[in-house]
Amino acid sequence: MFAACFNNRFTSALVYYVSLLLLILVSPLLLIWELVNTVPSCFRCKENMSGKVVLITGASSGLGELIAYEYAKLGAYLAIIARNKPESRLEQVAHRARELGSPDVLFVFADVSKVDECRMFVDETVKHFGRLDHLVCNAGIGQVYCISSDVTKFTQVLNTNFWGSVYPTHFAVPHLKKTNGKIIVNSSLGALLGAPGGCVYNASKAALISFYESLRFEVSPTVTITILMLGFIQTDFITAKYTRLKKDLRDVVPTMEAEPCAKVVVDGIRKGATYITEPRIFKTNVLLKLLFPQVHHFFYSCFSSLVENYKSSL
């Protein structure tokens, strides 16, 4: 019966519009369901991090640094990773995390896009602390490229953002299974809401969602996977200098401050959330894009001035 419906263009469209209408009719109920589910999640008990071991990649700046401080305040042992650059602040981050309450912080210079270096820092963490509880795959890069940019630069974005999460996960899973641990991956709302100039970056983040959604079937319920879906957060990441746009993104789009964001993220992880979307308003955008792509497209075309700027700055 369905095949017959779908083979005909008219009836196929009819089925779509009728089901859309049904969805809109039941959506008040879904909203109530969402609210009813939010209340218990506020009271869900949070993991006691005292004495646990947390490995964070890309912790020399931005959200990785702030997430390290949140864990430190909770008394977790930390292993933090970033590349060895002359101006690296990794050692200062380690020092500050100890001041904030972490009993011991190991910092390792490594590049997450290299398999051997990932094996090395996971092994070193387990050798030093004897266990691993949380793996936070945070390191990421996000330069703006358009299709006419130098295509050989695209691979580095996937090497860092995608493979740079997959490699450490591969080496960490056996250790995480022993502790009923957690994996936290840094995807992005960009993965679902494509934006101008973001093809490569957003594609690398979308690949993370597919990979880790499938991995859930392999490792759950022993290991919990939390996928972060962040909008624009005020770190160096969105400054004009970094994105090579003419303006800082924070002057153009709604953004959230980094510190409250890191707090919400660590809270959500401790409660075992499967997805964390911040600022939460963007969940509406995701729905909007799915249901009414034209409306979504209209909103995003308001970005077009930004794109003009960016083209001329390349």
Ligand SMILES: NC(=O)c1ccc[n+]([C@@H]2O[C@H](COP(=O)([O-])OP(=O)(O)OC[C@H]3O[C@@H](n4cnc5c(N)ncnc54)[C@H](OP(=O)(O)O)[C@@H]3O)[C@@H](O)[C@H]2O)c1
């Ligand atoms: N800020 C936002 O608006 C936003 C929105 C959505 C998602 N995110 C995600 O959040 C994550 C972190 O962003 P941020 O805003 O904190 O940016 P950031 O301040 O630029 O931090 C990036 C971190 O990753 C490290 N890193 C980069 N490449 C690396 C590599 N190959 N190996 C090891 N470490 C590497 C950097 O350290 P070194 O350079 O010293 O190695 C740095 O510590 C990214 O995955 C990003 O996609 C951010």
Ligand SMILES: *[C@@H]1O[C@H](CO)[C@@H](O)[C@H](O)[C@H]1NC(C)=O
């Ligand atoms: C957390 O665990 C530590 C020992 O692992 C214990 O001393 C402490 O009381 C616990 N804290 C809470 C709030 O349960």
Ligand SMILES: *[C@@H]1O[C@H](CO)[C@@H](O)[C@H](O)[C@H]1NC(C)=O
């Ligand atoms: C995730 O990666 C982006 C860069 O791609 C970075 O700006 C952000 O701080 C990272 N961390 C989190 C928790 O999103």
Ligand SMILES: CC(=O)N[C@H]1CO[C@H](CO)[C@@H](O)[C@@H]1O
């Ligand atoms: C909606 C969204 O966040 N899309 C992202 C796609 O990639 C570009 C370039 O990095 C980002 O600026 C966008 O934020």
